[in-house]
Amino acid sequence: MKILIIDDSKIERVIIRSYLQHLDHEVFDAENGETGIAMFAECNPDIVLLGVVMVGINGYQVAAQIRDKFTDWVPIIFLSGKTAPEDIMIGIEAGGDDYLPKPIKKQILLAKMTAMERIAAMRTQLLQTTKKLEIANEELERLATLDGLTGIANRRHLDITMAKELARAKRHAQPLTFIIADIDFFKKYNDHYGHIQGDECLKAVASILDSSLRRPSELVARYGGEEFCMLLPNTDIKNAKLVAEKLVNAVRSLEFRHEGIDKQAIVTMSFGVISLVPSRDVTVKELMLQADEKLYQAKENGRDQWII
Numbered sequence: 001m002k003i004l005i006i007d008d009s010k011i012e013r014v015i016i017r018s019y020l021q022h023l024d025h026e027v028f029d030a031e032n033g034e035t036g037i038a039m040f041a042e043c044n045p046d047i048v049l050l051g052v053v054m055v056g057i058n059g060y061q062v063a064a065q066i067r068d069k070f071t072d073w074v075p076i077i078f079l080s081g082k083t084a085p086e087d088i089m090i091g092i093e094a095g096g097d098d099y100l101p102k103p104i105k106k107q108i109l110l111a112k113m114t115a116m117e118r119i120a121a122m123r124t125q126l127l128q129t130t131k132k133l134e135i136a137n138e139e140l141e142r143l144a145t146l147d148g149l150t151g152i153a154n155r156r157h158l159d160i161t162m163a164k165e166l167a168r169a170k171r172h173a174q175p176l177t178f179i180i181a182d183i184d185f186f187k188k189y190n191d192h193y194g195h196i197q198g199d200e201c202l203k204a205v206a207s208i209l210d211s212s213l214r215r216p217s218e219l220v221a222r223y224g225g226e227e228f229c230m231l232l233p234n235t236d237i238k239n240a241k242l243v244a245e246k247l248v249n250a251v252r253s254l255e256f257r258h259e260g261i262d263k264q265a266i267v268t269m270s271f272g273v274i275s276l277v278p279s280r281d282v283t284v285k286e287l288m289l290q291a292d293e294k295l296y297q298a299k300e301n302g303r304d305q306w307i308i
């Protein structure tokens, strides 16, 4: 353990050092409160042995400042000839954890060190476990936003982002583009190639849609089944048309055979696109309904196209 002794009596410091010497501890000492606090920050001790009556700031004030300045808990043991119940109470209230009466008895000091060593080990373990838990929680939160099959955003994440982006577009009177896309004749694809190959097709489509959108603020999500949604903040109707054309072509460029339709057919997608500067009363539900209506028109119109 790293042990920091703060006491203005050189004799006390030398005696305590000699008691701790034969144990495998690293001992630091400071001759007053101010130096002790500075040393605490520097050496990051596992335990502090702190005199109470000192020239300058006293031990209670040092303990209070350590607790105030440093968030990590480190045990503080007061060393004092003042052992009346009220002295002990003041010490504990100032942030101390234990009290050793002066003159310090070697056996008691070593026994306390053993107990504190156990506590320090448990604390280290607790900190490590907490760190692992934090990392696991972050990973869980990340996974909760993703679609299990394709690895792009899921519907839950889309819902949250849409609400945020719609509110932002209203606030700044900025355009917002929203697209719903659906793979054409996907039932026939599954029927012809089987579900496993169908899943591979979904993954490839997700990946090409995702890589076709460039801006970090743009989102591609799997809405469900073979339906995907794209949200493009700050994108007006002119740019929405360019993006839609690019997406139709990107899916074609996969050149995935779709012999469920006919020998020459490839996998294509239809896109329903809306672009608007939303007024106050526009809701997420309305955006979805309108884009879905455009998608329906694209399907009716012969598929493999976008309608805005």
Ligand SMILES: Nc1nc2c(ncn2[C@@H]2O[C@H](COP(=O)(O)OP(=O)(O)OP(=O)(O)O)[C@@H](O)[C@H]2O)c(=O)[nH]1
Pocket (backbone or CB within 6 Å): 149, 182, 183, 184, 185, 186, 187, 188, 190, 194, 195, 196, 197, 198, 199, 202, 224, 225, 226, 299, 303
């Ligand atoms: N392989 C696979 N298929 C899925 C998944 N989710 C939905 N599907 C299939 O997607 C197909 C969707 O079919 P439909 O809604 O009839 O639409 P479609 O055949 O694409 O026809 P159009 O949309 O009109 O072009 C169904 O056969 C579903 O079983 C999935 O996770 N994996």
